[in-house]
Amino acid sequence: MCPSALLSVERLSKRFGAFAALDGLSLELAPGEILGLVGPNGSGKTTAINVISGVYTADSGTIRLEGRPVGNLPIHRRTRLGINRTFQVPKPFKALTVAENLEVAAVHSNAGREDIARHLDLLDLSPLADRQALTLNSAQQKRLDLARAMITRPRLLLVDELGAGLNPAELTRMAQMLQEIARSGVALLVVEHLLGFLRVLTSRVVVMDAGREIFEGSLEAAAKDSRVIDVFFGH
């Protein structure tokens, strides 16, 4: 285990009935680092995020945040320790306003009104502050999801398919935001289908297949790796 790692995951397994969604996944992430997680559908990327964030509990394996095991903690405890995430399909508090959405999350990080205002601003949500979340379009909901995560001051942010459904201008803007977040010292684990979007963010990726890692390295090297090619195009 690398002593400087923020997140270290070892031999994580999770089964749903007979199906092994995760089968001994290990990975490490340093503060401020952006790691891409790629793989074909059903390879276990989203399950990895769900298990690390606490939506599911792993069957076996360990999850450590700065050396501290967090694998058995409930979601809100992990959140308060600095793990947060976004959702592929955003899950805002629909009946609440945008500002109230952030206010809920502000309680436990002692974020004040200015913090809320700053985050609204940072994610281009200020003009929407008093709108009910259910009235937002999908790109706006994704930014709200991200703002809700950011206001808890995470040190590790798990980003699940943030690029899907965004137009090129929104993609560029989103990439800038994620880079700013990483520059502030937050580690990002990014599950992404849009490899172009991912390439802007990072050069280091882990490729998964059938619940385990089959490649780790740069995106360019991955494109030449025979196992990776096999997985993506072989079957």
Add this chain to the structure above:
Amino acid sequence: MSLSSVSRLWLFAGAVLLMTLVTGIPSRAAGIPGEIRIGTLYADSGPFATSSKSQLQGLKFWVDEVNRAGGAYVRAYHRRIPVKLITYNDRSSTTTAATLYNQLITQDHVNILAADFGSVLTSVAVPIAQEHRMLLFDQTGTGATFFSTKNPYIVLTSLPSSAEWPYSLADFLKSQPQITRAALLYATNDFTGSQAQTLRQRLHGSHVKLVFDHGVPTSTSSYALLLHNVQAARPQALIEFGYPNNDIAFLHDLQASGMKFNMVFTIFPGQLFALMESSVGPKTLAYTYTYPTPPLLVYNRVNYGPGLDNFRRAFRSAGGKEPNFLNIAGYNTGLVIQKTLATAASLQQLAMRRSIVSFSGKLHTLNGTFRIDPATGAQTGETLPVGQFIPAGKGLAVRMLYPPEVATGRPVYPAQ
């Protein structure tokens, strides 16, 4: 919060409350009242609806009869005064009933307060009447807890307290040497639970042994398995205490099971004969034992109001239907009220109670002898005899069995 929205909401709330503060502005003219107001409740829906509506029908019949004669004679004013019946529907709900009893007392300022049918709907009226110092004419609420020496504001007009119902049944069983094994199956509620308790006590130490003694929920609607258990205990007599629904289901399942007992007793064929007969059929009721009440039971010593035949004729010509026991019980409440008005020195509630005590035991109506315990107001007069249904022609007739002074024959035992 803006002021306008506050006031808007208040307007809203105010309007609603006004709506609930319904009618009934007290019209207390000095001197002689223009009408005697009698307030009561009935249930148009819910479990007590059938009984409650019958009871109200009887009371209404009395009101119409009295008003045709120019009103009830009120001794306090030495003249006849028309009677006005004020009724509300409590839908068999005690919460609603409490509100409505209160409505009758505080808003309608009734002179006389009569309870709805049965113990459950009467139970909430007892403390309310006592608090407002209104004499409650309890028609058929026979719960033993209602009556105490501390509360003079209640009088039970029909039926004795339920704990006294099985007196003659117990004595009857004890008078039958061939019955040594009896089974008791009862619904666990105030009404039948207290009867089971009495029967148990009275049979204790006699030659009649209770070989089966079981309480079931009042909601029980299938007796098939229970009957199987009863049969395993091999009783000669099977006593089932329940509400009408229990009795119907019990007799029904008894018929379907094909079992035979030498003696079967149930309560309600004697009170709601028409309903029971149409529900389970005359064949099932044949040879069944019951507490016969008017109109099955005829009292010949009537000294107040019509005899049964006259009443039956009048009731039929007014409504077209054969009267049942609860019609008569409601009508009997009217007779007791009538007698009270005719004897009480004033319309003051305790004066009425005193006058009732004064004629207690001397009033014989078609419902039997009206006699109350002067200390508690509980009925002790209209005791329940034991009878048996005997096939007669196409239908059934009741043979009175016990006590001996009313007996019209001997039991058919074992049942055929």
Add this chain to the structure above:
Amino acid sequence: MIAYTLSAGLLFGLYFSLAALGLNLVFGVMRLINLAHGDFLMLGAFLAYGLYTVAGLNPLYAIPAEVVVFMFAGVILYYAVVPRLLASHNPEMLSFILLFGLSQIIEALAVIAFGNDERAIPSTIYGSRPVSLFGQTFPVAWVVSAAVSALALLAVYLYLHHSRLGYATRAVMASRDEAAGTGINVHRVSAIALGVGLALAATAGAFSAFMLGSIGPDMGIHITTVSFAVIVIGSLGNPLGTVLGGLVYGLGLMFMETYHPSWADLLPFVLLIVILLIRPSGLLGQRVRLA
């Protein structure tokens, strides 16, 4: 005594399977709990009672009328409210509340139309001599009701597994979206399933006077809860699991009534809570959604 209890449990178990089957079918196809299920059963009971009192019809002959009337009612009900609800913000809760309102309306109308008296159809309609079965004697009406239930269960099995419509129905149960993707007319299949569900409830209703003692307008909510207990015991969304649930419930009820009758009323509720908490997937089948 045990033999009697066991066989009575089997007869009642078959009947309760039928009573609950429609609820499970509707749940399987639409993922909504029909809180008015018991009220439709009650209406079916009154239809049979009406045919009996007016025309002296044996409830057996009421079945075709029940099926036609309630199939039709189900299809109409579906198109009147369900598509609209599925499009809303919170379809599960809203439909639940709406069906609850519907159950109140049905009960109120039934009280206005039929009054409050408990009614019964004399079980002697099938002859007064009890039948002998497994060496025990039972009322004929029980045996007839259980036999009808068994036939209805078989019919539903054939419909689901040996007909084109049943195939489509099972596809919708597996996944509404994917079924729509393969060109199945999801609304049509669902509407028919709701119709079949109500028709099954009404058929069970025709025999409720024999199996439940008596019928009355307020019997609905109790039947709905008991049916829900039965399908939760079997397996939610798996119509054939209902049979297992019904048998477990029927046997349990008969054993309770024989040995601890005063606690028998607790049975469906305790079973429901315990199964939901301990084995939410039922004795067979998939897990239910948890919060």
Add this chain to the structure above:
Amino acid sequence: MPRGVWFSVGVVLLFVVLPFVYGNHDLLFSMMMYLVLAQGINVLFGFTGYLPFGYVGFFGAGAYGMSLAILLLHFPPFAALIAGAAAAVLVALVLAPLLRLSGAYFAIASLAASEVLYYVISNPHLTSITQGPYGINLAAVYDSSASYAVMVAVLALALGMVVYLRNSRTGLALQAIREEPVSAGFAGVNVVRERTRAWLMSAALAGLAGGAYAWHVSVFYPKPVFDLNISVFAIVFTLFGGVATLSGPVVGTLLLYGLYNWIGISQPQYFQLVFGVVIVALVLFLPNGLVSLLRRVGANVP
């Protein structure tokens, strides 16, 4: 001043003043009882989204807790009232695992739980403890004005609770749980603790209402205090007015219970029908209740 305080004070004062000008105190008492129960439903359903069909179970637990504390433990009425609330909270604690169920499952399971409670309390084998099916008689401590005063206090508490939830981050956190429990976790909200707290608060309100009711009527059977219709009324009143607001349940109760008594005094058999139609119409046309109409026209409703 937090939003809604003046409104609450007004409602409470109304019930303090009305007995002096209007004689049917039982009607006022039942009105308050339903105001409390509707707010209790509001605390749970409005703020956390759990619809407790078996809410009446807490009411009955409160009524019996209060009565048995008097009959068996010889508590004075006020202490017994607290015992009633404690009984309801205890029941809620035992049933807290039900909160793991979602939506309709929870609703039906809670209904089943209240039935279990009813059948246990009314069971004849427990007659020596609970009086079984034979009912409770508290005539010895009957006091209609003191119990009325207690209900006023419970009403004040209920309104205060909702004012607090409407103005605090706790209330916001509960609404977040209602909307998206998983996201609420990622907002740092301890979902299990918060929703359990709302559940207990809601149970305590019903327990207090049940205790005050038991004292007020003083003679009652088990069936009426476990009557499913009590849940139904409270739920319909709340939905009708509008959930997660302070004024919604108040307006809903005043209007519908007022209507109930108004119709109830002349033509009640149509009432259940009216209720059913109101529910269906609400779901189809006005899922956020009556006060959402006021909001739509720009009024700022508490």
